[in-house]
Each structure stands twice: as C-alpha cells, then as structure tokens.
Amino acid sequence: MFKFKHPDHVPVHTLLIIGSIFMLFPFIWMIATSFKSQDEILSTSKKIVLLPDLARPGFLNGAEEKARINRKNDEAAAWQAEQAKPAAERNQKIRAPFQWLDNYLFALRAQPFYRFFLNTIFVSITVTSVSLFFASLAAYAFAFFNFPFKNTMFMLMLGTMMLPQQALLIPNYIVLSKIGWVNSYLALIVPWFASAYAVFFLRQFFMQLPKDLFEAATIDGCSRFQFYYKVVLPLSIPSMVTLGIFSFLANWNSFVWPLIVTNDTNLRVIQVGLSYFSSEAGTKWGPLMAASTMTILPLVIGYFLAQKQFVESQATTGMKE
Amino acid sequence: MRNFLIATLVCWVLVVGLIIQHDRETAGPAKTDVVGGKVQIVFWHAMGGPLGIVMDDLITRYNKSQSSYYVKSVNMGSYDTLAKKVLASLVANEAPDISQNYETLTKKFIKHHKIVCLDDLIASESEDIKADIVPVLLENNTFDGRLYSFPFNKSVPVLYYNKNMFKKVGLDPDRGPDTLEEMVEYCRKITKYHRETAGEDKNVYGYGCSKANVWGFLNRVLQYGGKIVSDGPDGVMKSGFADPAAVKALDFLQSMLREGLAREGQAFDHQNDFIAGKVAMIESSIVSKVFMEEDIKNFEFGIAPLPGHLMVAGEGNQPETKAGEINRGVVLSGSNINIFNNGDPKKIAGAWDFVKWFTSTDIGAEWSVRTTYLPVRKSSVESEIVKKALEADANLRAPFIQLDYCHFEPRLSVWFEIRDLMADHLERATIDMGPAETYCNEMARDVDAILKHATH
Numbered sequence: 069m070f071k072f073k074h075p076d077h078v079p080v081h082t083l084l085i086i087g088s089i090f091m092l093f094p095f096i097w098m099i100a101t102s103f104k105s106q107d108e109i110l111s112t113s114k115k116i117v118l119l120p121d122l123a124r125p126g127f128l129n130g131a132e133e134k135a136r137i138n139r140k141n142d143e144a145a146a147w148q149a150e151q152a153k154p155a156a157e158r159n160q161k162i163r164a165p166f167q168w169l170d171n172y173l174f175a176l177r178a179q180p181f182y183r184f185f186l187n188t189i190f191v192s193i194t195v196t197s198v199s200l201f202f203a204s205l206a207a208y209a210f211a212f213f214n215f216p217f218k219n220t221m222f223m224l225m226l227g228t229m230m231l232p233q234q235a236l237l238i239p240n241y242i243v244l245s246k247i248g249w250v251n252s253y254l255a256l257i258v259p260w261f262a263s264a265y266a267v268f269f270l271r272q273f274f275m276q277l278p279k280d281l282f283e284a285a286t287i288d289g290c291s292r293f294q295f296y297y298k299v300v301l302p303l304s305i306p307s308m309v310t311l312g313i314f315s316f317l318a319n320w321n322s323f324v325w326p327l328i329v330t331n332d333t334n335l336r337v338i339q340v341g342l343s344y345f346s347s348e349a350g351t352k353w354g355p356l357m358a359a360s361t362m363t364i365l366p367l368v369i370g371y372f373l374a375q376k377q378f379v380e381s382q383a384t385t386g387m388k389e
Numbered sequence: 390m391r392n393f394l395i396a397t398l399v400c401w402v403l404v405v406g407l408i409i410q411h412d413r414e415t416a417g418p419a420k421t422d423v424v425g426g427k428v429q430i431v432f433w434h435a436m437g438g439p440l441g442i443v444m445d446d447l448i449t450r451y452n453k454s455q456s457s458y459y460v461k462s463v464n465m466g467s468y469d470t471l472a473k474k475v476l477a478s479l480v481a482n483e484a485p486d487i488s489q490n491y492e493t494l495t496k497k498f499i500k501h502h503k504i505v506c507l508d509d510l511i512a513s514e515s516e517d518i519k520a521d522i523v524p525v526l527l528e529n530n531t532f533d534g535r536l537y538s539f540p541f542n543k544s545v546p547v548l549y550y551n552k553n554m555f556k557k558v559g560l561d562p563d564r565g566p567d568t569l570e571e572m573v574e575y576c577r578k579i580t581k582y583h584r585e586t587a588g589e590d591k592n593v594y595g596y597g598c599s600k601a602n603v604w605g606f607l608n609r610v611l612q613y614g615g616k617i618v619s620d621g622p623d624g625v626m627k628s629g630f631a632d633p634a635a636v637k638a639l640d641f642l643q644s645m646l647r648e649g650l651a652r653e654g655q656a657f658d659h660q661n662d663f664i665a666g667k668v669a670m671i672e673s674s675i676v677s678k679v680f681m682e683e684d685i686k687n688f689e690f691g692i693a694p695l696p697g698h699l700m701v702a703g704e705g706n707q708p709e710t711k712a713g714e715i716n717r718g719v720v721l722s723g724s725n726i727n728i729f730n731n732g733d734p735k736k737i738a739g740a741w742d743f744v745k746w747f748t749s750t751d752i753g754a755e756w757s758v759r760t761t762y763l764p765v766r767k768s769s770v771e772s773e774i775v776k777k778a779l780e781a782d783a784n785l786r787a788p789f790i791q792l793d794y795c796h797f798e799p800r801l802s803v804w805f806e807i808r809d810l811m812a813d814h815l816e817r818a819t820i821d822m823g824p825a826e827t828y829c830n831e832m833a834r835d836v837d838a839i840l841k842h843a844t845h
Contacts, residue, residue: 106684110665178438186408193401238477245481305390327470328477331433331463331485334412343466344437351657352438374393 095364102357105166109353171358175345178355181362183334184341189366191253191326191337192319195260196312203263204308207270208296212282222271228264233324241328255329256337260319266311273307274300320367338363427452427459430739433488435471435724436542437464439679443759451746458739468724479503484731486740489724492529492800495538498727505728507536510741518745521766525795530725532800538725539744542762545719545795546608547675547787548572548695553688554593554669558582563783565670565693568715569612569641572596572670572696576650579669590667596651597659597668598642601816603808604720605672609638611718611796612698618799618840626799626840630811631833633704639818640825653819663690674722675761675788692784694791695719717794723762763788803843807836 072078101109175181209215210222240259241250249255277300285295301308323339330336342363345356436444441464448462463485465471472494478484484503498504511518519527519536526540552562558578566572576595583593598605607617615634621627629635645651652659652668663671664684672695681690697717704712728740746752748765754774757764764770770789779786798804811832818828 107664107686110661110684183408183411186404186411189400190404190408193397193404197397241477242480245483250478250481250483327466328474331465331474331478331483333463340466343470344464346467373396 098357099361101353102171102361103168104354105170106352106354108166171354172362174352175355175359175362179341179344179359180333181338181341181359184336184338185366187256187335188320188338191256192316194257195319196315198257198261199263199266199315200308200312202261203266203311204270204301204304205296206267207274208300210267210271211274211277213292225264226268229268237324237328244329250329251331251335253335256326256335259325263315266315269311270304270307273304277303317367425459427457428735428739430458430460430487430736430743431463431485432460432743433463433465433471433475433485435465435468435489437466439683440542440676440760443756447747447752447756451743454746455742458742460739460743479729484729486731486736487726487728487744489541490538490727491724492538492797493802493804495530495725495727496532496800496802498729499532499537503730504537505730505737505741507539507728507741510728510737511536514745521750521768523763523765523767523770523792525721525792525797526763526765529721529797529800538727539748540763540765541724541726541748542760543721543723543725543765544674544676544762545721545788545791546604546672546695547791548670548693549663549673549677549681550670550691550693551663551666551668551688552691554579554666555691562689562691565691566696568699569609569696570699573645573650575670576645577648580650592667594650594652594668595670596645597662597671598651598653599657599659600653600655600819601812603811603815604722606638606642606811606815607720607798608672608695608718609641610635611720611794612695612716613637614698614700614704614716614718617720617796618801626801626843628807628833628836628840630836631830635833636825636829639815639829643818643822643825646819647822676723678761678784690784692787694787697794717791718796719791719794721763721795721797758785761785761788763792801840801843803839807839810835810839 210218244250244255244259249258281299282295285299290298321339322337323343326335326337327340327343330340342356342359345352345359432448434441434444445462448460452459465474468489468491471489472491475484475488475490475494479498479501490498495504522540526543527536529543530536530538530540548565550565555562555575560575560578566575579593579595583589584591610617610629613634615632615638616629618626618628642651646653652662654662659668659671660673660677660681662668663673664681666688675692678692694717697715700712700714700716702712726744728737728744730737747756750766750768750772751774753764753766753769754772756762757769758774758778764772764775769775770792775789779789801807814828814832814835818825
C-alpha cells in the first residue's frame with residue numbers, strides 16, 4: 069500500500085492543492101479559451117469543455133462527431149475552392165476554418181503588441197529600480213538619523229497614502245500638461261519614482277536592524293553612505309525583492325494613468341492594448357484571452373527564472389545577535 | 390542576486406534599443422505639425438476592429454489623394470475613453486484637430502468656444518452641402534440654428550433573426566415580423582416548437598434581450614407613438630415616461646418575459662446567445678452585422694427593420710404618425726465629428742478638407758456600405774454604390790427602410806445621468822415584474838426632477 073512520508077502533512081497539502089486548483093482555474097480557463105474559436109467559446113453545450121476543438125475522436129457522441137467533422141471538411145473545402153479563384157471573384161464571406169493559433173495571430177496583427185510590450189517592460193523596469201533606490205534612501209534616513217521635523221515629515225508623507233489615486237488623477241494630469249510632459253515617456257515614469265508606501269515599508273524593516281551594526285560600522289570608519297550600501301542594502305534584500313515584485317506588478321498592470329497621459333499608439337502600454345478587444349459591438353473573447361495569456365507569460369517566466377535568486381537571497385540573511 | 394540585476398540591466402538596455410529602432414521605423418511619436426511637407430491633422434477616434442480597418446483604409450487613400458494635408462489617425466479604444474481623453478486634452482490645451490464625439494459633449498464645446506462652427510466653413514463652398522445632408526442627421530448636429538458638428542458614424546438598431554429557426558417552424562426566412570404583435574406570434578411559435586419537439590434544445594427562446602436596456606425601451610416608446618422628452622407649457626422639460634406609450638413599451642417586454650418567450654441577459658449576452666443559436670431574434674445595432682458575419686458559422690441570419698406598432702386612431706402623441714400606419718420609430722446612436730479650434734487656420738482648413746472628403750457622395754456611400762453606418766448625404770443614399778450593394782446583400786437594407794423613422798435622444802448634458810437612472814428602473818421592472826405603470830411613473834418622477842433643473 070502507498071505510504072505517506074509525512075502523514076501529518078496530508079490535510080494541509082490537501083487543502084493547499086484544493087486552494088491552488090481554485091487559484092489556477094481562471095488561468096487555465098483563459099489559456100483554454102485562447103485556443104478556441106468564437107463559436108466554441110459561446111457554445112451551447114452544457115458540458116464544460118476545457119480543451120479546444122483539436123482532434124478529439126469520441127469526445128462527442130457518434131452522430132454529432134460525424135456532423136462536426138463533415139462541417140469542418142466542408143469549411144475547408146469551401147475555403148480551398150475560393151482560394152483557387154482569382155482574387156477579385158472571391159467571396160469575402162467564406163473564411164478559412166479556425167486554426168488553433170488564429171486568436172494569437174489575430175491579436176498580434178490587430179495591435180502593435182510588440183511595441184506595447186517594449187513600452188511596458190521599459191516603464192516597469194525603470195520605475196521599479198529607480199523607485200526602490202529612492203525609497204531605500206528615504207527609509208534609511210527616517211530609520212537611522214535624527215533631524216528636525218523628522219516625525220512631521222514622516223506623517224506628511226504617510227498622509228499621501230490616504231489619498232486615493234482617483235482623486236490625484238486630474239491634478240497630476242494638469243501639472244504634467246503645464247510642464248509639457250503629456251504624451252511622453254516622462255509622464256509614464258517620473259510620477260511613480262516616489263512611493264510613500266515603499267518608504268514606509270522599508271523604514272519599518274530598517275528599524276528592525278540593530279543599531280549596534282551602525283555603531284560598529286561607524287567605529288570601523290564607515291561613512292553614512294557606505295553603511296547604506298555595504299550593510300543596509302545587502303541585509304534588506306528580501307524586503308527589497310518583495311517590494312520590487314509589488315512595484316513591478318503594479319506597473320505592469322497599470323491602466324488608467326497610461327491611458328490618460330498618452331495619446332500616441334507608440335507610447336501605449338499593454339493593458340491599454342488589451343482594452344481594445346472590447347468594443348461597443350461586443351468583446352472578442354478569443355483574441356482577448358490570447359493577448360492576456362501573452363501578457364502574463366513574461367511575468368510567469370520571469371518569476372520562475374528569478375525565484376531561485378529570491379530564495380537564495382532570503383536564505384543568506386540570517387545574522388547573530 | 391548580482392546575476393539577476395545584471396540580467397535586468399541587459400534586458401532594459403535591449404528594450405530601450407528596440408524602442409529607439411521601432412521609433413525610427415514608424416516615424417516615432419510625432420509631435421511635429423508638418424510631416425513631409427504636409428500639414429498634419431490629428432484625428433482621434435474610437436473605431437477599432439473591422440470598422441477601424443475600413444476607416445484607416447479610407448484615411449490612407451485620402452492622404453495619398455492630395456499633397457497639402459496628412460491625417461494621422463489615433464485610436465483611443467472606446468467612446469468612453471475617447472470622451473475622457475478629449476476633455477482632458479482640452480484642459481491641457483493639447484486637443485487633437487478632429488475627434489469623434491457625442492452631441493452632449495458638442496454643446497459643452499460650443500459653450501467654451503472650443504470647436505469651429507461648420508457654417509462658416511460651408512459658406513465658402515460652391516456646393517450646398519447642408520441641403521444634401523439627411524434631415525434628421527442635420528437637425529441632430531444643429532445647435533441654435535448653426536451646424537457645429539458633422540454626422541460621421543450614425544447607426545440604427547435592427548432586428549437580427551435566425552433564418553434556420555424560421556424555416557424550421559414554417560416562417561418565411563426572407564422577412565422579419567412587421568409589427569411587435571407579429572413578433573410575439575413568431576416568438577410563441579419558435580419557443581413552443583423547441584419545447585415540444587424531441588431532439589431540439591429545450592432552452593431556445595424566441596427573443597433575446599439585455600437587462601436594463603435603455604436603447605430598446607426608447608425605441609419601443611417611439612414605436613407606440615410616445616415622446617422621450619418634450620417642452621412643457623411653462624418652459625420646463627418633461628419626460629414622456631408616464632404616458633400610455635411608455636407604459637405599453639415596458640409592458641410589452643414584461644409580457645414577453647412573463648410568458649417565457651424571451652430570455653434576458655446582461656450587456657452583450659443576448660448577442661452571444663444569438664450567435665450561439667440560443668435565441669431566434671435580437672435587437673442590436675446594424676454595426677454588429679460585421680461582427681456577426683465573422684462569428685456566426687452554424688446558421689444563416691437575416692436582418693430586418695425593427696418591428697413597429699400599427700397605430701390606432703387617437704394613439705400616441707407624435708404629430709407625424711397616422712392611424713393605420715406602422716410606426717417604426719428608432720433612436721439613432723453613434724457619433725459625430727468636431728473640428729477643434731486650435732488657433733491655426735491651416736489646420737482648420739485641413740480638418741475641414743478631410744471631413745468634406747470623407748462625407749462626400751461616393752466616399753460616404755462606400756463608408757456606409759462597408760461598415761453599415763448610415764450615409765450622411767442624401768446623394769450617397771441614392772448613389773449607384775449604395776443601390777448595387779443593397780441589391781447584392783438583402784441584410785443591408787433595413788437601415789434604409791428605417792431612415793425616415795429616426796429620432797435622436799435629447800442632447801442634454803444630464804442625459805447620461807438620466808440614462809443610468811432609467812436603467813435602474815428598467816432593471817427593477819423585469820426583476821420584480823410588478824405592473825408597468827408603477828415603474829414608469831417612478832421613472833418619470835425621477836427623470837423630471839433632473840429635467841427641472843436642466844437647460845437646453
């Protein structure tokens with residue numbers, strides 16, 4: 069009989085597996101939908117059909133399956149007959165039968181997705197790295213030094229977190245338009261360099277670092293900036309990484325701000341591109357799901373590649389009291 | 390960690406390089422006013438998908454056809470986004486030269502002198518353009534007797550029906566129901582057939598509609614001879630939602646649902662249900678035709694004018710409806726184009742040249758035939774291009790039959806607010822299913838409260 073190595077883990081793991089199925093289901097559904105044709109997506113069938121219509125003999129009952137294959141063959145034959153005619157005589161209404169990658173090709177052709185991707189990567193990396201740098205400097209000052217009005221300034225800065233983004237949208241836009249930044253990369257990037265949340269988050273972490281470290285380093289002749297990049301930064305890699313992931317995801321997913329401040333197609337980011345698939349006459353679910361899949365793909369790949377680094381960095385930060 | 394940072398840096402440099410490269414290939418985010426010796430005219434719109442392709446095709450042709458102007462088309466995605474972007478750009482003095490807009494916004498623009506009055510531009514033309522515009526569209530864009538925007542992509546709702554289902558129950562697949570009463574009969578036949586025939590999908594309904602559909606409700610109100618908003622004797626505007634026509638309109642929908650002939654869904658569900666063959670008839674914009682043709686593969690569909698109401702003597706309060714005639718009243722939707730006053734006469738001249746070209750007899754006809762939007766000019770309606778297309782494709786004919794029955798919604802800045810309010814009442818009406826008068830009276834009361842403070 070099968071024996072569990074750690075029987076006490078079974079209930080926990082069962083729960084986690086069920087949880088992860090729930091979490092993964094929308095993604096699986098999205099990916100499955102991206103390979104289906106519009107009539108498959110809107111199918112009347114009561115069965116939950118996860119797999120797209122590839123070669124699946126015996127999946128439906130005999131008669132239905134036969135009819136389906138016949139229909140596919142008819143479609144393909146009609147298409148081929150049309151292709152044989154000279155272009156001017158072709159009946160535009162007869163289209164090629166659906167191929168499983170059609171949604172992806174459609175999505176790629178419908179928008180300059182290539183450029184949207186580049187813009188999103190550029191903006192996300194720039195904002196994340198610069199804002200982490202600024203936030204860590206500010207948090208370092210708040211955590212380790214005393215200066216006049218320190219607490220007032222900190223409170224004021226925290227106060228900015230209480231304002232919802234929506235309330236800031238218009239004033240920010242007007243400021244940017246006055247300095248002529250609307251419709252440029254500057255508008256997409258610069259306003260996000262300072263983040264009160266990041267400063268707060270890092271300050272709380274820095275406060276936990278023992279003050280003795282600072283004193284010891286100072287006695288050894290470390291300048292304040294040296295202490296920051298030789299001691300504080302290496303010790304705070306886990307929190308920096310966490311913050312970095314938050315910031316990167318927030319930028320990758322941001323929609324309203326890029327939409328408002330850019331007009332040019334060449335400056336658009338990927339989330340704005342996704343919104344193009346919904347129009348007043350309905351939503352193109354197949355291409356939308358295909359584009360969404362492509363959008364999350366770099367994140368997933370990036371996470372798997374970097375995961376090892378993150379785990380490693382977390383493992384090496386222990387210190388003796 | 391170091392490797393990761395290096396990899397990120399390499400990735401960043403690579404991306405920047407590719408962006409610079411791509412900018413070179415596509416001439417970049419041009420902020421310049423002159424491109425290759427031509428004055429650049431920036432055109433913001435919300436035409437995506439197959440309709441956008443047609444428009445970009447025409448714009449390319451325009452750009453090639455002359456040497457003075459270059460129209461740069463910028464797609465903003467949806468109308469909602471476009472409106473927000475236009476408002477923001479006006480605040481920032483970065484407005485485009487032309488944009489698509491709803492009439493409610495046009496009024497705001499006029500008030501703040503942001504757009505050019507087209508009468509002044511038309512005055513210098515040798516041709517009498519205004520006399521050639523379809524009357525209802527001309528009226529729709531005229532404010533205080535002056536033309537401020539140009540009808541651009543106006544559409545009407547039509548009836549889509551599943552020809553295969555019609556054939557199955559012995560109905561003529563080449564025509565839709567003429568009257569609302571006839572449509573109910575059709576629905577009964579189709580629903581009954583699917584309930585009682587073995588081997589048929591028991592969940593098929595005669596009619597599909599969407600919850601809280603204000604557009605559909607307004608069409609029905611007009612068909613029963615009602616009015617949407619009228620001027621009261623004391624100069625205060627009043628809605629017609631407490632009138633018998635509106636009550637009949639709402640009751641019509643409730644009865645269909647009560648009898649189990651119709652199926653209600655959210656937003657575009659009815660359209661998806663139709664594509665999937667779950668409902669036999671739906672009311673939707675003629676513009677959806679292009680999308681339906683792409684998506685429907687398992688049956689043939691027909692497009693008919695919306696069924697109307699056979700007027701009885703003394704019924705309704707529209708002056709133009711007569712007893713014994715079928716009233717096919719419909720509400721127009723779609724947008725117009727404005728030319729913004731950016732202070733550069735060259736750009737205004739270029740913008741006008743483009744608008745004039747786009748709506749000229751033949752180009753307008755081609756635009757209409759390829760997208761199903763209504764032609765703007767009477768001469769386009771009568772052109773050979775339209776005639777030939779109508780002959781070749783029967784599904785294109787419905788809007789032209791409805792052209793004489795078109796109305797437009799009140800051009801009030803509070804109208805969007807009113808629409809939201811109406812949607813709430815309509816939704817309640819089909820969920821609670823109480824008597825139609827109750828909801829109509831409450832709707833009229835709430836709408837009138839807003840109208841009391843609204844100005845024309």
